[in-house]
């Protein structure tokens with residue numbers, strides 16, 4: 001494994017930066033972005049000169065805005081020092097405006113300019129779109145037209161845009177979003193967030209595979225029988241019904257999080273661990289997923305909906321939207337041909353966990369031993385487990401399975417150092433490291449795989465399962 005050069009994440013070397021949150025009063029900003037930024041701030045991982053500028057429709061006085069943000073941060077007693085919270089809030093300002101009003105972007109531009117004037121230099125700018133995807137196109141166009149996304153000159157003040165999934169709604173809409181992004185920005189300015197890529201235990205799969213030479217020789221169809229990738233959620237859709245119902249589980253987490261996990265398990269050694277190489281290897285795997293033809297959808301896909309989904313707020317009375325899916329995917333090519341990769345996810349299941357099980361082939365088909373299973377628990381209780389056979393002590397020669405386990409929580413220096421996924425992503429965005437962000441190639445390849453399944457989903461029976469169970473047959 002080649003060790004990477006240190007990344008430019010030392011806060012002292014980070015150039016002054018303004019982080020603009022378009023849609024700061026929304027759910028994403030309060031649940032993910034602001035807490036992650038406060039965490040980075042309290043760990044002194046943000047540039048010394050940094051500012052957060054919130055933008056949204058509602059009008060607030062300075063004090064009201066401060067109070068709103070404090071409330072959104074939802075801070076537990078003792079979680080942060082009061083002084084840090086106060087200083088963090090001092091770095092925030094607000095600009096009110098409508099997303100479709102060009103004059104609002106002019107005012108935003110003046111506000112950013114006034115911060116630069118105060119600092120006496122041209123700062124970097126990051127724009128995060130914390131808005132529903134149907135607003136992306138309008139906002140990005142306004143940002144570009146108002147020249148907000150232009151650097152001050154060739155050398156100073158880079159600008160970056162952070163965009164959340166879903167990137168489009170199928171292959172065609174993804175393509176047009178991509179085309180528009182491509183016209184307005186260079187690829188190195190675009191940071192597409194799939195927060196699963198930033199999960200610590202998922203990244204560790206690359207270290208496990210490529211820093212331990214004993215596993216790579218058996219990482220192929222000769223030794224591996226099947227791979228099972230799970231994202232189970234105990235929670236039902238809750239108050240997200242109106243967002244979730246037109247989308248469904250396959251688009252919500254299948255096209256992105258599950259395929260991101262698959263790509264990391266199946267990818268080749270990138271040899272040099274640069275962002276470009278890692279992203280290219282992930283994309284190569286996604287491109288080699290075998291398309292599931294309409295004829296084969298019934299054999300390869302199961303869809304389900306939990307009982308009671310139709311009474312959730314925001315859900316259409318006769319909705320056929322899947323809250324559960326299981327897809328049998330295959331990666332073509334010499335290494336994986338014929339090995340099934342099961343992708344499974346659902347809401348209102350019996351437990352919440354993200355996990356990847358690698359089932360190895362048994363030594364002899366007829367023997368009574370159990371398959372070796374290597375498990376990567378991505379969350380919660382991050383761990384790696386290997387199930388292996390041992391002789392049952394005694395006079396006979398029976399074998400039974402036992403488990404070797406490395407659990408992060410058992411090593412507090414490991415467990416305590418796990419960054420929250422958004423913290424990691426935002427820090428990398430400041431530092432300009434795109435490794436954990438999806439490339440346009442990855443997005444297109446995953447839609448190419450998922451779109452034909454979605455187009456034929458209606459032909460499958462919708463299995464109704466009880467909330468809190470795993471019985472979906």
Ligand code: BG6
Nearest residue numbers: 165195233252253257354379421
């Ligand atoms: C989001 C989906 O992208 O990921 C949600 O929209 C899902 O429906 C969530 O609950 C799961 O992420 P995490 O990090 O909570 O496992």
